[in-house]
Amino acid sequence: MAVTYTTSVCMTITEVLQLVDRLVEKQAGKHLNDLEKTVVKGLWEGKTYSQIADEHGYDTNYIGDTSRWLFKQLSEELDEKVTRANFCWTIERVINSQFVGLVNSHITWCHPNIQPSSTSTPETEEINKKTEYRDLAIAPSIAYFCDRTTELQTLSHWVLEENTRLISVLGLPGIGKTTLVKKFVDLNLQKFDVVVWKSLKFSRSLDSIITDICANGNLDNLIITDNAISQLINILSQQRCLLILDDVQELFTPGQLAGEYKSEYEDYKTLFSSLREITHQSCAILLSQEQSQEMFSFNDNLSPVKYLELKGLTDPNFFTSLGLSGDRNLSSLMTAYEGHPAYLKDIASLISHVFGGKVSEFLAEDCLIIPVDTQLQIKEFFQRLSPIEEQIMLKLSQWDKPISKEELKQGLDLSPIALINGLQSLKRRYLINIIAGEKVLLDLSNVIRAYLRITGEK
DSSP, rough: OBBOOOSSOOOOHHHHHHHHHHHHHHHSSSSHHHHHHHHHHHHHOOOOOHHHHHHTTTOOHHHHHHHHHHHHHHHHHHSSSOOOHHHHHHHHHHHTTTTTGGGGGGOOOOOTTTTOBBSOOHHHHHHHHHHOOETTTSSSSSOOOOSSSHHHHHHIIIIISSOOOOEEEEOOOTTHHHHHHHHHHHHHGOOOOEEEEEEEEOOOOOOHHHHHHHHTTTTTTOOOOOOOHHHHHHHHSSSSEEEEEEEEGGGOOOOOOOEOOGGGGHHHHHHHHHHHHHHOOOOEEESSSSSGGOOOOOOTTTTEEEEEHHHHHHHHOGGGGTTTSOOTTTTHHHHTTOHHHHHHHHHHHHHHSSSTOOOOHHHOOOOOOOHHHHHHHHHHTTOOHHHHHHHHHHTTTOOOOOHHHHHTTTTTTOOOOHHHHHHHHHHHOOOEEEEEESOOOOEHHHHHHHHHHOOOOO
């Protein structure tokens, strides 16, 4: 018989250990050992794996493995995903939302001084229902997905296994950021209570985005605050949410170094920092053509923040979707345009309309052709550069090979710090390649170099 509770409780560590022990024993057939109890206590107190390991003389990886085993047992017994990020919240909810007696219909655990009722009511059943909200109105449809299996696996691992709180997917315009993330959403939609996709090209007000989620997501039972960011964090903490913000570069100031926020969008900077620092059970994915400081991490295993930099495609089968196939020259075409999907689409259109679909005749031109559509796309992106970056790009375009920073300095009227800041900003825009070796070298992509030589601008 289902058991429900009508009182919110504050659990002690002893009660937490009792509950976890009963759940694990039911699933694994054994009680918690001393190490597992130590891990549960540390997790409940908000400690990291390394802190638990240092305090008790264990290896950090061993503590991590033990924690993951515990999460696996709890996940299977509770029939929901339990992770380091949502462990405390889940245990509290098992008591406070009348869930304990319902676990697989065979766990009974009573908090002292609480009398269970023998039956559930429509009201309590309604409370236990998961809220589902989908806002994908402006998310694109994916007609063709190719050659991003590794990136998709990485993204899935970060979101679903490591429960990473903030992920940035970064790269040049047209490189495939939106396609990759939409594919992930299509495959994993049912694993989230709330899924929201917003493009900052169309709606940039953070308050309006949060208000829209609250108004349309049937989230009235959540804690309401006067602060928009606090409200969003509450939502992300109390629901398993996936929030996608596309075109994040629209928050940044054109003509300045990469990642400098417009004054009216400083609240996003606060939001992204909060998403990094505050524990919650959700994931926010940012898609951007340039990287800000809040998006940076060292991508280590314990970091709640990750970033994925997209490179060009390598599989010539991509051309099948563009109406080109069976030509042995497709690999050469892929290499010439560095696998950039948007550039390749423009080239395929040009080959189809001007060269009768013959790749060999196009390549016989023996020069890197930059179609007008590609030039316009690059021009729009270059309009975001600062004057310092423009100088550096024009200087780099004069060389046909990678050059050192010392060679680049020649002929540039820039201070050392201005040059370094400019190079860092260009790297954050994915416009320069930095080649590590005995001496660090700088280079441009072939397409960008050809564009600069054609236009003589930016």
